[in-house]
Amino acid sequence: APGGGAVPGAMLAANFFDDGKIHLENLRRLAAGTRQPMLVSEFWTGWFAGWGKPAEIKDPALVENRLQACLGAGAALINQYMFFGGTNFNGYAGRQVGSEKYFATTSYDYDAPLSEGVEVNPKTLRLGLWARRAACLEEFMLGAEVEKGEQPIVPSEVEFTVRVKGEGRFLFLHNPTAQEIKGKAQ
Numbered sequence: 001a002p003g004g005g006a007v008p009g010a011m012l013a014a015n016f017f018d019d020g021k022i023h024l025e026n027l028r029r030l031a032a033g034t035r036q037p038m039l040v041s042e043f044w045t046g047w048f049a050g051w052g053k054p055a056e057i058k059d060p061a062l063v064e065n066r067l068q069a070c071l072g073a074g075a076a077l078i079n080q081y082m083f084f085g086g087t088n089f090n091g092y093a094g095r096q097v098g099s100e101k102y103f104a105t106t107s108y109d110y111d112a113p114l115s116e117g118v119e120v121n122p123k124t125l126r127l128g129l130w131a132r133r134a135a136c137l138e139e140f141m142l143g144a145e146v147e148k149g150e151q152p153i154v155p156s157e158v159e160f161t162v163r164v165k166g167e168g169r170f171l172f173l174h175n176p177t178a179q180e181i182k183g184k185a186q
Contacts (some may be wrong), residue, residue, distance in 0.1 A: 046111025072172025086111030
């Protein structure tokens with residue numbers, strides 16, 4: 001939840017899939033006065049399946065969309081959880097929080113980008129391309145800050161973040177929906 005908390009002196013991190021901007025703003029508030037990077041310790045590329053329930057599948061385009069929003073909102077380190085799926089062969093994987101009777105399956109696949117059988121899928125390929133693009137920005141992004149000043153003119157449905165470092169500016173446009181958004185050039 002965006003409320004969060006921390007142990008004094010510990011590295012701070014956030015876990016989420018949706019609302020990355022909110023979670024990272026909260027993390028930035030909690031880390032104020034420190035030099036720690038904005039760490040996403042669990043960016044959920046998928047989710048567990050409850051016993052007898054269908055697997056939760058996250059569309060590769062949506063996962064990429066949310067990762068790009070995290071990068072734009074200031075994340076410096078993003079751990080994709082689970083990137084490599086698997087199975088817990090010794091019993092059950094766990095219980096859902098808040099229930100003594102609701103068990104998760106033994107699969108730890110989580111709709112992972114790389115399956116237990118090391119099978120490449122559309123999510124693997126899409127996130128591989130995203131990672132290469134992010135790597136190209138690495139030198140600029142390390143040390144870049146989220147700018148709060150002058151804002152670009154964009155369609156109202158589009159969310160955006162500007163990251164700055166020295167004289168450089170990088171604009172992240174984010175469409176939080178699956179709908180096409182049309183605008184006109186100024």
